[in-house]
Amino acid sequence: MIGFFWNIMLALAWAALSGDFSGMNFVAGFFFGYLALMVLQRQVPVLKGYSRRLPRVVAFLVFFIKELVKANYRVAYDVATPVWYMKPGVIAFRLKARTDVEIMFLSSVISLTPGTLSLDVSDDKKVLFIHAMFLQDEEQLRQDLRELEHKILNILR
Amino acid sequence: MIPFVINIVYFLLSLALLLAFIRLTRGPSLPDRVVALELIASIVVGFVGVHAIDTGISSLLDVAIVIALTAFLAAIGFARFLERGTQE
Amino acid sequence: MTDIIVSILLLAGAGFMLLAAVGIIRLPDLPTRMHASTKAGAMGAMFTMAGVAFFFADGVVLARAFAIVVFILITSPIAAHVIGRAGYFIGTPLWSGTIKDELRDNYDSQTHTLRSGYEDSPESVTLPPKPNPDKNP
Structure with missing residues (x-):
């Protein structure tokens, strides 16, 4: 649940930084956020799994x-x-x-x-x-x- | 095309409302009537949604939210009432 | 294109509502009526809201329609469970075609307790334990 929340936040940050709040861009941000969290999850105990x-x-x-x-x-x-x-x-x-x-x-x-x-x-x-x-x-x-x-x-x- | 479809949908929903109302008046026991009331609330939510499309006023969706909310609370209240009636 | 999608969604929603109403009239006893009414009614409302969201195609309306759908998804099973339980326990008669009732024997109407029939067994897992390759003993 916390992981999902962070994923949404990362997607929002992606959309804000690229200045384009369309649906497709948000999905792209979600995908990259997911990849980032996948790398991070070994270090952060809350994100495990x-x-x-x-x-x-x-x-x-x-x-x-x-x-x-x-x-x-x-x-x-x-x-x-x-x-x-x-x-x-x-x-x-x-x-x-x-x-x-x-x-x-x-x-x-x-x-x-x-x-x-x-x-x-x-x-x-x-x-x-x-x-x-x-x-x-x-x-x-x-x-x-x-x-x-x-x-x-x-x-x- | 949309106005024609909306007329059909209005007709179907009215028919459903009528059938649910028959069950509400005839229902042999109180839980049956509560179920009919729940269904009527769902149908009214659908009605409000279709009416929002018909008139083009999207604020009507707030009405649908409130109806869904009160229907849920009414169902919970009725159920509490039914169960307490048996215990005393 | 949008018109066609909206039309299909609205007709599907109205169809589900009508189905629920026919079910609530035709079916013989309380639990079976609830099968028809609560689920088909909720499905109908959800389809209609999807149609509304497609028609307006606007961020605010989309969020609102989504909120209504989520709300219905959360509340409709709770309402169904609560009414079904209350209706069952106050002794609404079941249809004569009901072939099985494993709840009646376990329920004590005096003390309002519900036994499971498995009180003596400590854990709930009845299946044989799966071989777990990760943990070596």
Whole structure:
């Protein structure tokens, strides 16, 4: 997060010094700032791992948008056609995420994806209860959720 | 082209508003009505955005921000109210 | 060119809103209705805001539309979670086609506690430990 902030600041400085505040120039400044931070991160402890984290965040965004479109299409199909293919149900999902921030991030992403809705976390924060709309293949769904959690933990840890 | 599209969009949004309103009046339980209210707030945010394009006044986006904010607070408040009702 | 992009974005937004409204009318119980309404409604609002940003193509408007989109992205899952949880715990009946409910048995409505069913196991990791080439024992 701090690394990203510094990257934005470097991009702003680039734009100000070259006197051109257009979008393309800002992107160029961001890229050069990223390179500079990549060199710096060995010396500065706060920036550790920043250069590896940013591509992961971008990859996660792409993956998330793809999932969003896919799931939206599925829900839309079920809503719009007269026959219901859905088999809704509540499943208990065993969490690998430990801290509050990780659990909050994961449950928010799960809630944003159509077809799954996080209802509650158990009192000892070990299980997330999820209402899913399509439980035809529960194993597949659990695997997808596991993959999503793995990707999120990769970003946050 | 844009004015024609905006008319269609107005029509679709009005239809959505009408359907959400039916659920608001008919909803069997209170949470159903709260969900309908949330949806109505989203649709109104869309309405304000389309109206900003229609009139060319970009300041209308502030209205959309305020509506989104109050809808969120209303949802949180309703949920607190619902849960406290069961505990006592 | 801009006109076409704006038109497509606005129509997509309105389509999502209409989809959410149809879903909220047609679907049988509270959680499934929330699947339709909260996500499709948020998507609709986000598409409309993207259309507004493209139409004005101005820095201030762009920042505002971006702020609205981020705000919706942050708040809509929280609102969905809070309403869904409240609706579930006050005992809104689920649809008869619901095939599974692993939450009902773990919830104690008297003390308002929610067990996980894994109290005795110390750590949450159930998968076999991955071989880690970096750390030599």
